[in-house]
Amino acid sequence: MQGLNSFSGNQDGAGRPAPVRHAPSRPLPSKPAVRKDPAPSRLAYRLNRMMLRPLIRRLVRIGIPAFLAMMVAGIWLSDETRRANLQGGIDGLIDRIQHRDAFMVHRMEIEGASAVVEGGLRAMLPVPLPASSFDIDLEKLRERVLKLDAVEAVDLRIKPGGVLSAVVTERVPAVLWRHPRGIELLDKTGHRVASVTERDVRGDLPLIAGEGADKAAPEALALIDAAGPILPRLRGLERIGERRWDLVLDRGQRIKLPEDGALRALEGVIASNQAQGMLDRDITVIDLREDGRATARLGLEAQNGIRRARGEPELGVDGKPVAPATASGSASKTKNTKKSG
Template sequence: MSVVIDHRPGKQTNPDPVKPRRDPAPSRLKYRLERMWLKPLYRRTLRVGLPAFLIAMVAGIWLSDEDRRAILKDGVTSVVTQIQSREEFQVHSMTIEGASPVVERAVQGMLPVDLPASSFDINLPALRIQVMQLDAVESIDLRVKPGGVLSAVVKERVPAILWRRTRGIEILDRGGHRVASVTSREVRPELPLISGDGADLVTEEALNLFDAAGPILPRVRGLVRRSERRWDLVLDHGQTIMLPAKGAVVALEAAIALDRAEDLLARDITTVDLRDPSRPVMRLGLDARNTIRDARSLPVLGPDGNPVDDKT
C-alpha cells in the first residue's frame, strides 16, 4: 500500500484502492467444453450429426402432410418424365445381326418393343432372358447404340448331330443343346445320327466316335446308345460294332485297323463285339455259318436260325 503525503499543512490523501488481478486460468465449464471439443466424435456430432438431425426433423415435419407428399411425388415424376422423354434418349430403330432369316423373325417376335420408345423404358436384361428361350440362340448381346438404335447381336447354335427319339428327330449342337426339330433325316443328311435314351448327354463322345470312324464313315448309319452307358456303331448290310463303356474310341480304332489289315467288315460278319476289348467276339452271318456247317456235314440253318432238314 502506498501513501501519498501532501506536504501542505493540514492535508493528507487517502491511499489508492487495490485492484484484483485477473486469473488467467479458464473456468471449470470452459475447460470441460474445450476438452470435449478435442474429441473427434464430439466434433463430428456437432458439425454433421446435429445439422443432419435438424434437416431430417424439418423434412419429416414437412412430409407428414399427405398433400405435400403427393405434390412432391408429382413434381419428381414430372421431372423424371421430362428427362426420359428427351430426344437423345429415344430409340427409333432396331437391328439384328448374326441371325439366319428364320431366327431373325423369331427374335423380332420375342422383342415386343414399340418404337420409338425411351431407352429407360426398355428392360434389356428381361428382353435377353426372353430371347434366350429360343433353342437356336446360344447368346445375344442387346444394347442401345448412339443414334437411338437397339442393337441385337445373335450367336446361333451350330447344328452338329441328329438325335432320333420317340417324339421325332432333334437337331443338337456339339454340347447336346437342342437347336430345332426335323421331320426326317433327309432334311439334314450331312449330319450324323444318334439314337437312344441319354444319347443327347454324351454328344461330344458320339462326335469323337464319328471322327474315329472316318475310313468307314460312308458305311456308318448311326450310333445307338445302349442302357445309357455304351454305344453300338451301326453299319450298312446289317453289321454292328458293339463298343465298350470305357475306351470306345480306342476300341473302334482297333476294329478299323483290323478291317484295313484283314478286310474284316467285308466278310459275312453281323456283329463285332468289343465290349471286352481283351476278348473280341465276332458273330458270323447265316451264309458263313452254313458254309462251316456244310463243311462239317451238319444241317444248314434256315432264316430263323434253326436247322433245315434236307428231306423236307
C-alpha cells in the same frame, strides 16, 4: 493588507472585494485494480474436454444439424398433399429427362440371325419401339435371348442415332438325335438347336439314337470322324444303357464298342478291315466290349455254309435247325427267285 480586508472602515465605498479562492482538495486514495484469474471455470473446462472427443465433435457438427434437418423434413412431409405434389414433380422431371430424343430408341437392327430367331428376338422386346433406352434392360433382354435353343451368343448395344443393335451367333447343327419323343438337331456340344419332323430334312448330318445320346454327342462326333474309311456305310450310332455306343452299318452289321476306350477299339477294327476286309464278310456283329478280345458273330449264310461243310442241318431265319427237305426247298426257291429276278 488593504486588498485583503474588504471590511476595512478606512476605505471608500468604491472599493472592490477580493475574490475568494478555494484551497484544492486532497485526492482520495485509489483502490488497487483486481486482477482477472486466467484459469477457466469448471463448466468451461468440462465443455472443452468434451469437445476434444471425436464422437462429440461429430455429434455437434453433423449429428445435431442432420437431426434438425430431418425433423423439419419430417414435419413438412407429414402432410399428404405435399408428399403427393413432391412425388408428382419428381416423376415428371424423371420422365422428361428419360424421354429426351437423345435417349430414345427408334429401330432395331439384327445381324447373323435366321428369320425364325429374328422374329423371336423382336417379340422379346419389353416395350414397342420407339421407346426410351431406360425402359430397355439390355442384360435381362440378353438373358431371355440366350434361352432360345438356336442362339449361342448375342451382343446387344444401343448405338448413336437410336439404334438397338443385336449381333447373334447361332448354333450350328452337327448331328441328328432320334429319341422316343422325336428327332432333334444338336450342335457339337450336344445342345439342342431345333426339332425336325423326319430324318430326310437334314440328310447330310449323322444320326445318333438312344436315351442320353445328347449328353455324349462330342464322343459320338469323335467316333464318326474316326470312321472315315467306312463312313459311306455308316447308318448311325446308338447309345446303349446311357454308357456306351453301338456303331450301326448297312447290311445289318453292328460294332459293339466298349464303355472305355471306344475310339481306340474302333480304330483297331478299321485297321483290321483295311488289312483283311473283315467288314466285307458275312459278319453281323463285332463285339469289342471285352478289353483285348474281339468276338464276331457270323451271318446266317456263313453259318449254314459251315454247317453244310460239317454235315449238320442248316439254320432257319429263327436260328433253329430245319429239316433237309425244307432246307433244299428253300434253297431251290431262293435260286428260282434269283433267276426270275
